[in-house]
Amino acid sequence: MKVDILLGLQWGDEGKGKVVDLITPDYDVIARFQGGANAGHSLVFGSIKHVLHLIPSGIFHPDKVNIIGNGVVLDPVTFREEIQDLRNLGVEPTQNLFISNKTNLILPTHRLLDAALEAKKGKTKIGSTLRGIGPAYTDKTGRNNLRIQDIFTADFEEKFQQLTHTHLELLHLYQSDKIDQLEKMNQEWFSALATLKEFTFIDCEYEVYQYLKAGKRILAEGAQGTLLDVDFGAYPFVTSSNTIAAGALTGLGFAPQHTGKVLGIAKAYCTRVGNGPFPTELFDETGNLLREKGAEFGATTGRPRRCGWLDLVALKYAVMINGVTDLILTKADVLSYFDTINVCTSYKVGGQITQRIPADNNAVIEPQYTVLKGWKEDITPLTSYDQFPAALKDYIAFIEKETDVKIAIISVGPDRAQSIKR
Ligand code: GDP
Ligand code: IMO
Ligand code: MG
Numbered sequence: 001m002k003v004d005i006l007l008g009l010q011w012g013d014e015g016k017g018k019v020v021d022l023i024t025p026d027y028d029v030i031a032r033f034q035g036g037a038n039a040g041h042s043l044v045f046g047s048i049k050h051v052l053h054l055i056p057s058g059i060f061h062p063d064k065v066n067i068i069g070n071g072v073v074l075d076p077v078t079f080r081e082e083i084q085d086l087r088n089l090g091v092e093p094t095q096n097l098f099i100s101n102k103t104n105l106i107l108p109t110h111r112l113l114d115a116a117l118e119a120k121k122g123k124t125k126i127g128s129t130l131r132g133i134g135p136a137y138t139d140k141t142g143r144n145n146l147r148i149q150d151i152f153t154a155d156f157e158e159k160f161q162q163l164t165h166t167h168l169e170l171l172h173l174y175q176s177d178k179i180d181q182l183e184k185m186n187q188e189w190f191s192a193l194a195t196l197k198e199f200t201f202i203d204c205e206y207e208v209y210q211y212l213k214a215g216k217r218i219l220a221e222g223a224q225g226t227l228l229d230v231d232f233g234a235y236p237f238v239t240s241s242n243t244i245a246a247g248a249l250t251g252l253g254f255a256p257q258h259t260g261k262v263l264g265i266a267k268a269y270c271t272r273v274g275n276g277p278f279p280t281e282l283f284d285e286t287g288n289l290l291r292e293k294g295a296e297f298g299a300t301t302g303r304p305r306r307c308g309w310l311d312l313v314a315l316k317y318a319v320m321i322n323g324v325t326d327l328i329l330t331k332a333d334v335l336s337y338f339d340t341i342n343v344c345t346s347y348k349v350g351g352q353i354t355q356r357i358p359a360d361n362n363a364v365i366e367p368q369y370t371v372l373k374g375w376k377e378d379i380t381p382l383t384s385y386d387q388f389p390a391a392l393k394d395y396i397a398f399i400e401k402e403t404d405v406k407i408a409i410i411s412v413g414p415d416r417a418q419s420i421k422r
Helices: 016-026 076-088 108-124 133-141 148-152 156-173 179-196 204-213 245-252 285-293 312-322 332-337 390-403
Strands: 003-008 029-032 041-045 048-052 065-068 097-100 200-202 218-221 259-267 270-272 306-308 326-330 340-349 352-354 365-373 407-411 419-421
Touching: 003 016, 003 245, 016 041, 016 218, 016 259, 016 326, 016 407, 016 419, 029 204, 065 204, 076 179, 097 204, 108 133, 108 156, 108 179, 148 156, 148 179, 156 179, 200 204, 204 218, 204 245, 218 245, 245 259, 259 312, 285 306, 285 332, 312 340, 312 390, 326 390, 332 390, 340 390, 365 390, 390 407
Parallel strands: 003 218, 003 259, 029 065, 029 218, 065 097, 097 200, 259 326, 326 407
Antiparallel strands: 041 048, 270 306, 340 352, 340 365, 407 419
């Protein structure tokens, strides 16, 4: 038995939440392997639209095990909010949500540091979601952070105070204007631990191994997207974790030979929220139409997403680095409004045509487009591939030919039901 890995192939918000929820019936265990509440994974079924941030997108299936892996960073305050939101919908997750005891914690001062560091960067800011992600991972690799298992040690409060004290020195140095909020934030944080303690903490790596030995099917759920990977994205305009397939192995603790399929989710066009290179970005009416028809506003921060045409240079890079075995194309319905659809098939950099993403973020990239025919037809009610207009089939075939990977699912609307498996 293997662990299948599902992840985003662009800059996040590809529709991972929707797809995980859709395919959860095929699995026994759904496990988040990195990121934190910077993620916003939307699920729509029936009359419910729900956004998950930290909790795996299999949580609406009560018979499935959901795991928050060691690679995740967890803020007890946002965790409590999410649990409360689920309870308000009648979902009680204490019996089927398990958390690795090696999961790192996000402290209130991590959030303040995130804000202070971004403010200090000024024009060069990354556009962080300000959830404390960067500072928490910094403390993880710096070997300073607190983990779930520390909560149960006698000197936990002392360790908390020590780390907070170090952060406070930095916050003073950065002239943070929010230090006066800290006492209240800390009180809230400690009170939120009570909700966290209602859950069962596990040795994630042992559990995953036991599940595999017992023949259980596991799906690893990624957050963010390949182009936000801390190593392979356009650094520093990235998040602070490995969002690529390799991150699933370290984020849950399984061996390379236990990797199964790699399911890569790509939007039929591109969006990005936050700063950094985006070669196919559109600043015109076409971009606005994509944003409007695709409802491209951040699920976590509400920020308008930057929009542009599909970038096959970037997509092929993502397919390569993740070893994608199956592609899943989402939001095809959003392209129904265009007479013609552009697809970037190469870049021109310094007068040269290239298939590579330049390592230098300042390189001027001129995207080279192939123009395909639009289908100009509402595809949201369609239920099978056979019903697809010819131009959409051509669009799908073009992507498959360029990436050399089959598109296994095409999503034609936000609802779980609006998904066509081939
Ligand atoms: P994630 O972070 O990858 O889970 O994606 P988000 O939830 O942040 O953003 C995807 C948005 O697109 C959400 O609002 C989804 O409900 C919506 N969505 C997902 N698939 C489709 C689709 O095929 N068509 C349309 N129109 N919306 C979709
Ligand atoms: P999901 O899982 C889109 C972006 C932020 C910012 C950069 C760093 O919903 O796809 P961070 O808060 O990690 O310090 O922000 O990464 N970002 C995302 N963009 N979707 C996400 O998650 C994102 N999580 C972080 O906008 O540019
Ligand atoms: Mg999202």
